[in-house]
Amino acid sequence: MQDFVPGQRWLSETQTELGLGLVEAVEGRHVRIAYPATGETRLYARHEAPLARLVVGRNERIRDRAGRELRVIEVRTAHGLITYRGEDQAGLIHDLPEAELDDRLIFNRPGQRLLAARLDSDHWFRLRHRTWTQGRREAGSATLGLVGARVALIPHQLHIAAEVSRREAPRVLLADEVGLGKTIEAGLILHRMRLTGGAHRVLILTPEPLLHQWLVEMRRRFNLALALFDQERFDSIQDDNPFLSEQRVLCGLELLVEQPAAGQAVLEAPWDLLIVDEAHHLTWSETESSPAYRLVEALAKRIPSVLLLTATPEQLGRAGHFGRLRLLDPARFHDPIAFQDEEARYAPIAALAARLLDDEPLDDEDRARLASLLGEFDGLDRETLIERLIDRHGTGRVLFRNTRATIPGFPRRELMAHPLPEPDAYRALADPLARLTPEHAHGPGWEAFDPRLDWLIATLRALRPAKVLLICAQARTVLELREALRQRAGLHAAVFHEGMEIVERDRAAAYFAAVEDGTQILLCSEIGSEGRNFQFAHHLILFDLPLEPDLLEQRIGRLDRIGQTQTIRLHVPYLSGGPMEVLCRWYAEGLGAFEHLCPAAAAVHERLDGRLSTALSEPGLTDALIAETRALAAQLNSDLAAGRDRLLELHSHRLTRDAALVESIAALDAERTVADYLTDFWDAFGVEHEPGPGGSLVVRPGPQMLQETFPRLPEDGLTVTFDRAQALAHEDREFLTWEHPMTREAMELLTASELGSAALILIQNDARFARATLLLEILYVAECPAPPELQMGHFLPPTPVRLLLDAEGRDRAGEIAHASLRGDCLSHNAKLARALIESQAVRLAGMLEQGEALAHEALGRLEQDARARMDQVLGNELERLLTLAKVNPTVRPDEIARLKYRRERLEALFGKTHLRLDALRLIIAH
Numbered sequence: 001m002q003d004f005v006p007g008q009r010w011l012s013e014t015q016t017e018l019g020l021g022l023v024e025a026v027e028g029r030h031v032r033i034a035y036p037a038t039g040e041t042r043l044y045a046r047h048e049a050p051l052a053r054l055v056v057g058r059n060e061r062i063r064d065r066a067g068r069e070l071r072v073i074e075v076r077t078a079h080g081l082i083t084y085r086g087e088d089q090a091g092l093i094h095d096l097p098e099a100e101l102d103d104r105l106i107f108n109r110p111g112q113r114l115l116a117a118r119l120d121s122d123h124w125f126r127l128r129h130r131t132w133t134q135g136r137r138e139a140g141s142a143t144l145g146l147v148g149a150r151v152a153l154i155p156h157q158l159h160i161a162a163e164v165s166r167r168e169a170p171r172v173l174l175a176d177e178v179g180l181g182k183t184i185e186a187g188l189i190l191h192r193m194r195l196t197g198g199a200h201r202v203l204i205l206t207p208e209p210l211l212h213q214w215l216v217e218m219r220r221r222f223n224l225a226l227a228l229f230d231q232e233r234f235d236s237i238q239d240d241n242p243f244l245s246e247q248r249v250l251c252g253l254e255l256l257v258e259q260p261a262a263g264q265a266v267l268e269a270p271w272d273l274l275i276v277d278e279a280h281h282l283t284w285s286e287t288e289s290s291p292a293y294r295l296v297e298a299l300a301k302r303i304p305s306v307l308l309l310t311a312t313p314e315q316l317g318r319a320g321h322f323g324r325l326r327l328l329d330p331a332r333f334h335d336p337i338a339f340q341d342e343e344a345r346y347a348p349i350a351a352l353a354a355r356l357l358d359d360e361p362l363d364d365e366d367r368a369r370l371a372s373l374l375g376e377f378d379g380l381d382r383e384t385l386i387e388r389l390i391d392r393h394g395t396g397r398v399l400f401r402n403t404r405a406t407i408p409g410f411p412r413r414e415l416m417a418h419p420l421p422e423p424d425a426y427r428a429l430a431d432p433l434a435r436l437t438p439e440h441a442h443g444p445g446w447e448a449f450d451p452r453l454d455w456l457i458a459t460l461r462a463l464r465p466a467k468v469l470l471i472c473a474q475a476r477t478v479l480e481l482r483e484a485l486r487q488r489a490g491l492h493a494a495v496f497h498e499g500m501e502i503v504e505r506d507r508a509a510a511y512f513a514a515v516e517d518g519t520q521i522l523l524c525s526e527i528g529s530e531g532r533n534f535q536f537a538h539h540l541i542l543f544d545l546p547l548e549p550d551l552l553e554q555r556i557g558r559l560d561r562i563g564q565t566q567t568i569r570l571h572v573p574y575l576s577g578g579p580m581e582v583l584c585r586w587y588a589e590g591l592g593a594f595e596h597l598c599p600a601a602a603a604v605h606e607r608l609d610g611r612l613s614t615a616l617s618e619p620g621l622t623d624a625l626i627a628e629t630r631a632l633a634a635q636l637n638s639d640l641a642a643g644r645d646r647l648l649e650l651h652s653h654r655l656t657r658d659a660a661l662v663e664s665i666a667a668l669d670a671e672r673t674v675a676d677y678l679t680d681f682w683d684a685f686g687v688e689h690e691p692g693p694g695g696s697l698v699v700r701p702g703p704q705m706l707q708e709t710f711p712r713l714p715e716d717g718l719t720v721t722f723d724r725a726q727a728l729a730h731e732d733r734e735f736l737t738w739e740h741p742m743t744r745e746a747m748e749l750l751t752a753s754e755l756g757s758a759a760l761i762l763i764q765n766d767a768r769f770a771r772a773t774l775l776l777e778i779l780y781v782a783e784c785p786a787p788p789e790l791q792m793g794h795f796l797p798p799t800p801v802r803l804l805l806d807a808e809g810r811d812r813a814g815e816i817a818h819a820s821l822r823g824d825c826l827s828h829n830a831k832l833a834r835a836l837i838e839s840q841a842v843r844l845a846g847m848l849e850q851g852e853a854l855a856h857e858a859l860g861r862l863e864q865d866a867r868a869r870m871d872q873v874l875g876n877e878l879e880r881l882l883t884l885a886k887v888n889p890t891v892r893p894d895e896i897a898r899l900k901y902r903r904e905r906l907e908a909l910f911g912k913t914h915l916r917l918d919a920l921r922l923i924i925a926h
């Protein structure tokens with residue numbers, strides 16, 4: 001085990017960008033290391049810490065925290081701690097304890113290696129160059145974080161992910177209609193924020209039945225491992241706060257609400273990003289709120305970034321919707337009445353935005369309205385005007401909602417209503433609501449006479465082998481149906497209800513999904529109607545109908561979601577003459593809610609709730625109710641289409657821009673540069689690869705690898721693909737991109753090591769070099785360590801500075817490209833290499849000095865560019881937020897403060913950028 005002593009300096013072997021580590025404390029089997037340059041602290045297991053002890057040799061240069069430079073003349077050790085004695089530029093001698101070394105100190109080892117002829121293969125030098133160049137290329141790219149997910153490139157999802165993740169501490173409600181991919185959007189945002197440093201500690205809360213699905217989706221689509229916190233995990237940890245030991249936690253909201261200790265612990269842990277799925281369960285009204293709401297409210301106050309997900313934002317009423325917006329920004333959404341008034345005034349703004357979008361000419365009235373909404377607007381192009389209109393009015397910035405109507409490619413839904421006679425025993429039930437789930441009200445024995453059962457058996461036989469999902473309101477009905485199917489028809493059904501353990505439920509869902517030996521039918525209680533993916537089935541049986549339109553849409557959404565390939569058949573076996581028929585007709589003829597999604601359904605329901613209840617007991621009133629419902633739905637739908645929804649739609653996707661984003665990702669996919677890079681890497685490392693089935697590649701550890709293991713490569717190998725379409729069709733293949741952990745860890749492994757940092761090649765017969773020529777290719781890396789939340793990478797990521805000096809000290813990098821310099825590598829001919837280097841030692845030392853001067857000039861330019869870029873990007877953003885805040889209180893003051901703070905910190909840090917000599921290649925052409 002390594003000996004750590006507080007005050008010692010160690011370097012992270014895997015993350016040099018953290019700067020110099022300082023041992024803070026040794027705690028049992030762990031050591032705590034602070035990285036003052038980035039303000040981070042890490043806890044490592046002592047016996048396997050990826051750390052290297054920093055010992056600076058004589059004659060090397062060091063710096064103290066005040067920036068004073070010393071040449072080391074003596075190294076003394078006492079009690080495990082080093083004190084350097086060094087000479088400053090004025091010749092004065094100083095003692096410097098290692099704890100006081102500059103936290104950003106970097107050493108020039110490649111120079112020593114080259115001069116000592118300790119050479120690596122040229123292969124590694126070239127890979128090193130590519131690694132830095134690629135890192136630089138992606139750091140500032142708009143597509144970073146959106147490339148590596150195993151997802152089809154769907155424009156509205158990418159739009160939302162790009163738009164949300166570029167904000168400072170985003171807080172938004174993702175409210176796309178059921179099945180349009182909110183989980184994927186949240187995953188993309190999370191993925192991008194992790195790569196850019198915006199989200200390190202993440203908490204995801206979902207209803208229990210969706211835990212496993214989230215776990216699987218994040219793993220298979222984003223290579224993201226989440227720690228699942230269930231009762232068992234929570235019980236197994238007694239003392240410490242269990243949430244502190246994991247960075248990315250997935251947890252059931254119910255558990256936190258039901259167990260005060262768990263709720264308290266989650267509040268006490270620090271988080272950067274909170275995601276809450278099925279957020280419509282967080283109920284709120286002006287007089288009371290649910291315990292789940294209160295818990296999320298407390299979390300949302302502490303956590304900077306918050307994503308709430310719901311397909312049915314207005315389920316359980318408009319007040320609830322307001323309550324969710326309030327969680328995101330309590331300062332903006334403080335008065336529900338004012339909010340409703342404001343929503344009613346969106347129509348003219350939406351109309352104006354739409355006219356701009358359609359490139360229609362603006363009349364005087366339009367211009368006057370624009371001026372009153374935006375102030376001075378002359379000189380702004382249409383795109384900017386649209387942006388500003390959407391941006392500066394309404395919930396635009398907080399809420400995203402895409403609808404099927406605007407997204408092509410969804411299959412049709414077809415209602416297959418099956419009237420059946422209502423048995424006397426049911427008709428005798430006094431309460432009309434009880435007759436909507438009469439088997440439940442009647443109790444045991446209903447299977448003997450309920451005609452829906454025979455109909456079900458006949459329907460299953462007729463549809464066989466097609467998969468069928470049945471949803472009903474009650475878990476008991478599920479169990480009784482299963483038994484009845486078994487006894488009466490020998491049919492085996494899988495079941496899914498709240499009485500089962502989560503693992504059992506997931507097993508049942510998998511059993512239903514299995515193509516060959518799975519069940520034909522899955523019987524689900526209402527909990528199966530939320531969030532789950534059953535789009536491989538095309539038949540849905542609604543054994544009963546819920547009273548709320550949003551609940552109906554949630555049920556249908558299990559099949560009607562991205563990935564559904566066929567017309568969806570909705571089978572409704574209703575008992576005629578009574579309330580079931582009334583409800584079925586109300587949905588079908590009044591709202592048209594089976595075959596299409598009706599945006600106004602929740603509002604219509606809220607207004608006509610009383611009339612519906614009356615019609616359920618007096619079916620004679622149904623025709624009048626339907627007529628009224630139709631008229632109201634038509635009116636509300638068209639109001640919404642012209643007003644709020646139109647604005648939302650404009651904001652939630654932008655055809656031209658989204659298409660450009662998709663194109664740039666598709667272009668990156670097509671380049672396949674990562675395939676070249678990784679195959680070169682594997683070849684150099686000793687990883688074996690060969691063509692596998694259907695254009696895939698099989699990769700295995702080779703017998704003589706450079707190290708025992710290769711990152712993310714299991715002992716028995718992997719089947720991989722670089723092709724998105726293949727990755728979507730074959731989930732057993734790893735989808736390798738620049739963002740895959742294997743690629744990123746391989747890149748880190750290389751840049752954190754000295755591999756390829758000194759090389760020598762001989763070039764023969766190259767027409768560019770008429771006479772014997774000596775060139776020194778110098779690779780500096782400009783680095784500016786900064787705390788991750790500042791997202792330095794946007795402006796000044798680690799940037800390679802390449803120089804190519806000739807013997808006269810001229811830089812020829814601009815005229816001779818790196819890739820064009822290929823020759824015989826001398827790493828295996830140590831004798832010749834040493835002789836050549838020794839003969840040129842003096843000249844080389846001069847070239848290195850000259851290189852340092854030139855690199856510093858380049859550094860000045862880099863800093864200047866970074867500053868200009870930051871001023872432009874953050875300055876514009878700040879200006880926008882400040883103007884916006886005057887007209888739209890959606891902009892939170894803390895968002896502005898955060899941005900200002902970030903700008904100041906970045907500005908101060910740019911000046912501390914330093915150059916690190918990363919690699920050298922000596923080129924001798926003759």
Ligand SMILES: Nc1ncnc2c1ncn2[C@@H]1O[C@H](COP(=O)(O)OP(=O)(O)OP(=O)(O)O)[C@@H](O)[C@H]1O
Nearest residue numbers: 151152178179180181182183184311531533561562
């Ligand atoms: N870009 C994509 N590529 C591949 N599959 C996708 C993509 N987007 C969504 N899907 C698939 O479509 C289905 C619906 O997506 P998701 O679960 O994210 O929708 P949702 O909006 O969260 O649904 P719900 O409203 O039911 O909660 C899932 O099976 C998901 O894996």
